[in-house]
Ligand code: NAD
């Protein structure tokens with residue numbers, strides 16, 4: 001698999017080692033978002049980490065013949081970074097994915113591509129429809145457009161070359177080991193540092209939250225039972241606006257729920273994402289386990305409180321980048 005030192009990838013590694021007898025080889029470049037500590041203490045007889053770039057065709061072609069399947073998580077993943085410096089998003093999300101599917105094709109390996117609901121653009125707050133597998137692509141940001149491009153490459157390789165691939169598009173994940181540039185861990189760690197949460201604009205943008213463990217169980221289900229060539233949307237009916245989430249974080253951490261700052265909005269900020277995961281549930285029998293967002297958020301807050309060593313060295317640099325943009 002790729003990107004196993006990141007937030008969701010490391011969750012998948014732990015999930016697979018705990019719930020199957022598969023062995024896992026991770027290919028990860030260990031960018032600012034990759035952290036070896038997220039993989040500390042795993043059973044080394046079933047797990048190995050190769051440090052390298054998914055766009056390095058020589059390395060990829062050396063590794064691919066040794067595995068049965070490739071699960072592709074590696075990406076530049078943060079919208080705000082893609083607005084400041086889009087180039088790494090093209091290199092990793094487009095060229096990196098191209099390099100992997102070429103190797104999967106050459107060596108005839110099963111491929112699963114991890115993608116995002118952001119490829120579908122955004123919804124109005126009162127739109128009764130949610131995203132489905134049939135929703136047209138309409139990405140907004142450099143990040144989401146490169147993810148959309150990578151999805152389209154995978155689809156074309158299935159049709160033109162018979163690549164044995166599936167794709168999943170998931171909504172916003174939360175849980176432990178998420179980089180503190182992202183919304184929920186940024187706010188938790190701001191409070192832990194004695195500062196205020198930072199809400200973009202009015203905070204009315206809606207995200208459809210799913211626990212990372214549920215994303216992992218869905219991906220394993222698709223890998224084992226998904227139909228080749230198909231796309232599956234992954235979501236757990238977790239729509240909340242950002243204001244509600246900030247208020248919940250503050251209250252759970254014993255603060256006044258109004259004790260946050262409004263900061264500059266994100267340019268092109270998508271208003272609402274919402275996933276209809278009926279296909280995955282009915283065709284493959286998947287169900288999420290984390291239905292209680294408040295309990296999952298409380299456990300996430302407890303994790304960041306207990307694991308300052310994991311995040312504290314990245315805090316000053318992350319906040320300095322936001323401060324430059326008045327965020
Ligand atoms: P992340 O930023 O936490 O981790 C990305 C990982 O990829 C890091 O370990 C990084 O070192 C690695 N990486 C980056 N460029 C690489 C390269 N060129 N070669 C090898 N490794 C490289 O990301 P995440 O939030 O865990 O997201 C993982 C995947 O899930 C991405 O494909 C993302 O688009 C998708 N996704 C994320 C979410 C979410 O809410 N975070 C939701 C849906 C889909």
Ligand code: DAU
Pocket residue numbers: 077078079080115116117118170171172173181182183184186198199200201203205206207242266273
């Ligand atoms: O929908 C899936 C996507 O979710 C993934 O594809 C991306 O990789 C992942 O980063 C995430 O994208 P978002 O842009 O939705 O996530 P982010 O955590 O950056 O922001 C969530 C919401 O919170 C968004 O509306 C912007 C807002 N926000 C974010 C930050 C960092 C704030 O209000 N304040 C903040 O400080």
